[in-house]
Amino acid sequence: MNDEHGKPFDTTQPVNYAVSNIISSIVYGSRFEYTDPQFTEMVDRANENVRVGGSTSMMLYNIFPWLGPFLKNKKIIIHNILQNRQQMMNLINGLLDTLNPHDRRGFVDSFLIRKQSEEKSGKKDSYFHQDNLIMSVTNLFVAGTDTTGTTLRWGLMLMAKYPHIQDRVQEEIDRVIGGRQPVVEDRKKLPYTDAVIHETQRLANIVPLSLPHVTTCDVTFNGYFIKKGTTVIPLLMSVLKDPSEWEKPNSFYPEHFLDEKGQFVKRDAFMPFSAGRRVCLGESLARMELFLFFTSLLQSYRFTTPPGVSGDELDLKGVVGITLNPSPHKLCAIRRS
Numbered sequence: 001m002n003d004e005h006g007k008p009f010d011t012t013q014p015v016n017y018a019v020s021n022i023i024s025s026i027v028y029g030s031r032f033e034y035t036d037p038q039f040t041e042m043v044d045r046a047n048e049n050v051r052v053g054g055s056t057s058m059m060l061y062n063i064f065p066w067l068g069p070f071l072k073n074k075k076i077i078i079h080n081i082l083q084n085r086q087q088m089m090n091l092i093n094g095l096l097d098t099l100n101p102h103d104r105r106g107f108v109d110s111f112l113i114r115k116q117s118e119e120k121s122g123k124k125d126s127y128f129h130q131d132n133l134i135m136s137v138t139n140l141f142v143a144g145t146d147t148t149g150t151t152l153r154w155g156l157m158l159m160a161k162y163p164h165i166q167d168r169v170q171e172e173i174d175r176v177i178g179g180r181q182p183v184v185e186d187r188k189k190l191p192y193t194d195a196v197i198h199e200t201q202r203l204a205n206i207v208p209l210s211l212p213h214v215t216t217c218d219v220t221f222n223g224y225f226i227k228k229g230t231t232v233i234p235l236l237m238s239v240l241k242d243p244s245e246w247e248k249p250n251s252f253y254p255e256h257f258l259d260e261k262g263q264f265v266k267r268d269a270f271m272p273f274s275a276g277r278r279v280c281l282g283e284s285l286a287r288m289e290l291f292l293f294f295t296s297l298l299q300s301y302r303f304t305t306p307p308g309v310s311g312d313e314l315d316l317k318g319v320v321g322i323t324l325n326p327s328p329h330k331l332c333a334i335r336r337s
């Protein structure tokens with residue numbers, strides 16, 4: 001963002017690269033340089049799939065799978081998946097060549113070590129095989145990059161749209177943290193900033209339909225009989241924007257998460273990560289990332305609309321993809337003294 005020198009830029013790439021590097025550190029044990037084309041192409045391809053995956057033609061394909069061979073967007077998605085899979089396999093093979101059981105660099109190392117020990121002991125039906133490794137790494141990137149990146153981008157856009165709210169966040173960060181690097185423990189001392197992050201997640205509503213689930217037995221719910229094996233799509237949006245739960249369900253109103261003394265309050269209807277047994281696996285990581293990225297960025301930069309663009313022009317509707325993204329826009333990041 002420094003390199004933009006306060007000029008208007010699209011936040012998608014820098015934010016996605018930063019967030020993807022967190023997953024890279026956990027999975028591979030190292031991060032990539034932002035100038036590394038191997039890395040940037042991989043993230044850009046994943047991002048293209050999120051965008052194209054929500055297109056009208058792919059929605060039609062979901063209903064009429066026989067359309068598949070005629071759809072350009074399906075070809076793009078498959079091409080991107082295959083390219084990224086190849087790159088992932090190269091990275092995994094590189095880790096395998098330098099594997100040291102006494103120095104595990106990340107998730108892949110731990111998986112490979114377990115795989116080797118189960119192969120050695122002759123265990124049949126092990127879960128630790130190559131296909132599961134590839135799918136687990138893919139899932140961690142797919143589930144952990146676009147979700148957190150999109151939420152952060154909504155947050156920055158909302159700060160540019162509502163500068164008086166950005167003023168209050170920056171006043172709080174300056175007063176409590178000053179110039180040092182923010183740490184997770186700061187969250188409880190920053191109730192307003194915490195409320196702004198929660199309200200961003202509530203309003204942005206990036207996974208409105210959660211993921212589909214299937215009933216494992218017959219159930220009667222709210223008077224409706226649902227047969228075993230029925231696909232159920234839980235609408236997180238119906239809770240995140242429930243008018244009986246939120247004072248201003250369709251507005252950006254951080255006070256939803258503050259009491260009259262300005263202290264942070266948890267709300268039961270806040271469930272952007274879903275609920276129950278299959279609740280988001282990465283919730284605590286995502287919450288940590290959102291807090292650290294958001295406070296660090298707001299500590300260093302003032303986010304504004306480009307010259308000649310008013311806050312009203314930043315719309316809150318969003319664009320449907322696999323996640324709900326902010327509509328295309330540019331922001332300026334002005335370095336704070």
Ligand code: HEM
Nearest residue numbers: 143144147148151207210211272273274278280281282286
């Ligand atoms: C703001 C960020 C995020 C949001 C809003 C979010 C939201 C969700 C939602 C709604 C689900 C579906 C839960 C269900 O089936 O009921 C889910 C599942 C999942 N998420 Fe996240 N997520 C985020 C970040 C992450 C991160 C950083 C990771 C990774 C490390 C991650 C990994 C997963 C996985 C693996 C699942 C599937 C869990 C399962 O089926 O048991 N998510 N997430």
